Amino acid sequence: MTKRQKRPSDELSDEQLLEMYYYMVLSRKLDERMWILNRQGKASFHISGIGHEAIQVAQGFAMRKGHDWYFPHYRDIATCLILGVTPRHMMLALMGKEGDIFSRGRQMPEHFSYKPAKIVSVSSPVATAIPQAAGTALASKLQGKDEVTIVGFGEGATSEGDFHEGLNWAGIHKLPIVFVCQNNQYAISVHVSKQMAVENVADRAVAYGIRGVVVDGNDVLASYDVMKEAIDRARRGEGPTLVEAKTYRPVPHSTADDDRSYRSREEVEAWKKRDPILLFEKVLMERGLLDEAKKQEVLDRVMAEVDDAVDYALNQPYPPIESAAEGVFGDSPLVKWSKKGTING
Amino acid sequence: MTKRQKRPSDELSDEQLLEMYYYMVLSRKLDERMWILNRQGKASFHISGIGHEAIQVAQGFAMRKGHDWYFPHYRDIATCLILGVTPRHMMLALMGKEGDIFSRGRQMPEHFSYKPAKIVSVSSPVATAIPQAAGTALASKLQGKDEVTIVGFGEGATSEGDFHEGLNWAGIHKLPIVFVCQNNQYAISVHVSKQMAVENVADRAVAYGIRGVVVDGNDVLASYDVMKEAIDRARRGEGPTLVEAKTYRPVPHSTADDDRSYRSREEVEAWKKRDPILLFEKVLMERGLLDEAKKQEVLDRVMAEVDDAVDYALNQPYPPIESAAEGVFGDSPLVKWSKKGTING
Amino acid sequence: MAIKTNLQAVRDTLMEIMERYDNVVVMGEDVGPRGGVFQATRGLYDRFGPDRVIDTPLAELSIVAVAIGMALNGYHPIAEIQFADFIFPAFNQIVNEAARYRYRSNGAWPVPLIIRAPYGGGVSGGLYHSQSVEAFFTHVPGLYVLAPSTPKDIVGLLRAAVQVPDPVLFFEHKRLYGLVKGEVPDDYYEIRLGEADIKRRGDDITVVAYGLALHEAIKAADKLSEQEGIEAEIIDLRSLVPLDLDTIYESLRKTGKILIVHEDNQTGGWGAEIAARIAEEMFDWLDAPVMRLGGPDVPAVPYAPPLERWFLPLADKIAGKMRELAEY
């Protein structure tokens, strides 16, 4: 009998495991509430991380908080929470309220940005962050810093030229970067089989001379193992990894979507049985770290936070109208504007 | 001893082999004259096919002339000659004279275009034709036509997003298309090792679920074998191939380049010993198809054509100035212009 | 006479065009079974199948490039860019390729195709689901640019657009998709590119607009007429390129005063060109400065409702500018 190899997740303490669980539940419950707020007419839009929490929590725990660079996928609510974004921040952004740290009510919800945590501003066009992330990684490398850059995206985004160009740079310069593709099999309605002719996104790594790894993105510990190793390798100067986390989106693409036109209810139901929270609860229970009482405790704590966040955000004002015109350019004594207020003065 | 497998080039007749040789020499001599005309101040620009004639002639012979779709690489003088472009056409385009069939003096030289031969108009931005070629191929397939699309480009162009997106489409739809990369190891001054982290461009095919083949692009018969097989497969519905023809550019990138800053004379001289014309002459001589007298005969014929083309082109006028304003849009009874002459009337 | 929304007008006309012309394909992200994120292609996939209604990879560059290739090879593709904001990855293919193919080949290789894109704000889309991008294309010789804003105009212009042998950008204001309802004549008709339409008659001032701004301008004009007796003539451009200067100039000869309104950022917007043409060619007819009201020069429409309203060319704002012009 061969001895099982030690995995990075073996080093996680019981507290850390329970913290992971807590973040998965917090993310889920916040997310569910966001859907409800949308249906109640209190938020115009929400794009969801439901079902993707395992890989998201895994990467959050594998990063060095506030040290590594992070370009989130727009579904990465759980990761952002781990890095320091609070439920209140999330709700403020959802409603576009004053106090929204991402954009001060300028961007749609889930367009994360939080400089203290090195969470780089998310934009809507998919894949654009991928080659930008090669840029932060190149800067880290040239400056001899041991930062790693992590950039997230969906499998649909891999069809854009940006993906190709970003991975190509990473390969050429052997950059300290980890590309994390959350392959949930759909880009809105388009199935991955219409997105690419290969089985795995990770199979594309070879075209760039970099490592590619497939992992079960619904298994938080397996995801942690893969992410930790990829980040450690990058930090040690051993080059980039393209991680593909296989997962599924059990809800519509966003509050604006209706997924019944493009996939069967059976398919969705089958995947719900592989819900990452359910899977992790099983593990924790097996290890004796979780029971029904403990679960309820976590849930109570989470729901209190969610309630607080919602109440708080609902009671905040919108940003003042004047704010919308501000900050197109930074101030500089080397710039002279003929008149104020428009780009041309 | 295993029997040598029959290769497509075995089917080429002696006449065909000599015709291939003729086109290689014609292309070379035209090309050399173009450099001279540039140095004499009679042409402002030229970008050369010297050293690339083997793969170019090979693909020209492997295509079905006037039936298959062809998006040339800008170095593909030899291929265009095979498909029906004449030396006069080449010289007219070189000088931007009236009678230039490519663009009527609008585009720089070597921006081929010749509808009767299905040579699609070349533009300068590299790689843009690659996904367009997926479009002609998709149209052929949807219409049930047995046309194949051939698209040429350099290894530098493979870094552009266009390359990725074009090959991705080809893989998804299993298109009747052959991608032909003439890897001459430099994109102007940038060595291929700064362009990608993999050994072969063809290694990238796997990322798209398509075939990739490397061939010695200076060996015309080997190149023919690979091109013929790729085109035949595509025509039979067996999907796309990415062909990488390894070659070298023994001259500067264009008449505007000076290659001494980025590579050694030794490197260049070493490659000149692998000149595709020399290599093919050896084969033809071994097969008893060529001797010094026959070589001289071909050369005389070629030089007469080159001289004729130059004389002809030098004596042609430039296109009339009025022509420059014409043909921005096609005529249509469904369009009303307020005034003539500008896009807005 | 059927009453349709703008969205229905798009959808029904696509259906009709695909019936009429075998060589038309519709392609884009989610245009297949999903029927498009705005449902503009709903029903097409069921009717015409995957060979003519093509769900593409998530890649705008190649949506346009593949459309160009298909146009070279016998098709007249209608490509959808899901939101106008996402047209920029395809910018090189549109501007350097589609627009220049005919000219660079001296007429040998035209590329007839349509690129449809929903644009504009008012749907809480924030910076990246609200942009107006027309001015990037009106500057490019070789592209037709249309922006119809009523069901009737959408039908007539789409029918014409699919018959012109060159690339057409067809911008549909997404806020108007469900908001605007109007009559569509039962008898077949086409509207030529380059013909503006006077949507409201008036003698005091001329207002040129399109998109959401058009409908808001009409509201503003009705109010000003009622409350202050100012009569504005409202010209709906419908077609940005070609630009119907004849109609604009004719109205201006009557009113002597003109205001151009659009939602796109004011600076460098299409209104600048219109104003510049008027300033040069109609100098002697002007009784007041040529006025413009465009979007504020910030990078697109913000998300929070009050900020979004601040950006948009809503009736009150337009009315203010109209009053200023009338009183000049």
Add this chain to the structure above:
Amino acid sequence: MAIKTNLQAVRDTLMEIMERYDNVVVMGEDVGPRGGVFQATRGLYDRFGPDRVIDTPLAELSIVAVAIGMALNGYHPIAEIQFADFIFPAFNQIVNEAARYRYRSNGAWPVPLIIRAPYGGGVSGGLYHSQSVEAFFTHVPGLYVLAPSTPKDIVGLLRAAVQVPDPVLFFEHKRLYGLVKGEVPDDYYEIRLGEADIKRRGDDITVVAYGLALHEAIKAADKLSEQEGIEAEIIDLRSLVPLDLDTIYESLRKTGKILIVHEDNQTGGWGAEIAARIAEEMFDWLDAPVMRLGGPDVPAVPYAPPLERWFLPLADKIAGKMRELAEY
């Protein structure tokens, strides 16, 4: 006082900037050992090595994207686009990303970087090595756009550009690289963005220009002065965004007549915005219509020498328009 060409001015200033600021890198196709296809970066690689002078893959999208990423992480990159014509693959990264980063993050994530690009015709570059592309960017809030045309201005503006905390497009007219020689003061100086420069004094008409058109306008003005006694004031914009309306308006108050000249396609060019602003804000000062002379509306400059000359804003053509304006 050294005499330099425009090209030397670019090169020497890049060298100086890289000496002065550790966090500046130069990146682009062939900028390394080759020194750039125009030799604008010659010598930099030998001096600063491959970590600060980066030969990139042939991929404009990622040249800009990587520059953005480096700007986020402490650098102030100077990216070269080999020809302005090839900037379009990077359009999405420039317009949707670089220009919007600061605004979309409410100031948290500015991206200080410079994109240099040689533009313009007159070098037998044909459709794809001659384009003027500035108007695509002057329309975008969040981008500075510079187009200096003399050695002195290039030096002063490049020194300033590398200190502003936002993206700057720095367009260099390639025909002028070797053609224009001029004095560069020995003492260190900077030129603020947004300050135009009066390159020739005159009381009869005002001419606004930049690039090749500027130098041709000066030629035309000298000739008209000599031969016909028309005195033109020539304003070199240098900076397109910000636009120095103060200087333009001041001159116009004196002359009452204004002509805007640029090489870029006239329709929708930057001249349209300038004309529109004047038409609105200086209505009472105008003694003649605001005139424009831009490139003809064909898809870029053709190759054959006579066709190329037809396209360009050469002195004779400008003189004709100046005369028309003076005589109005």
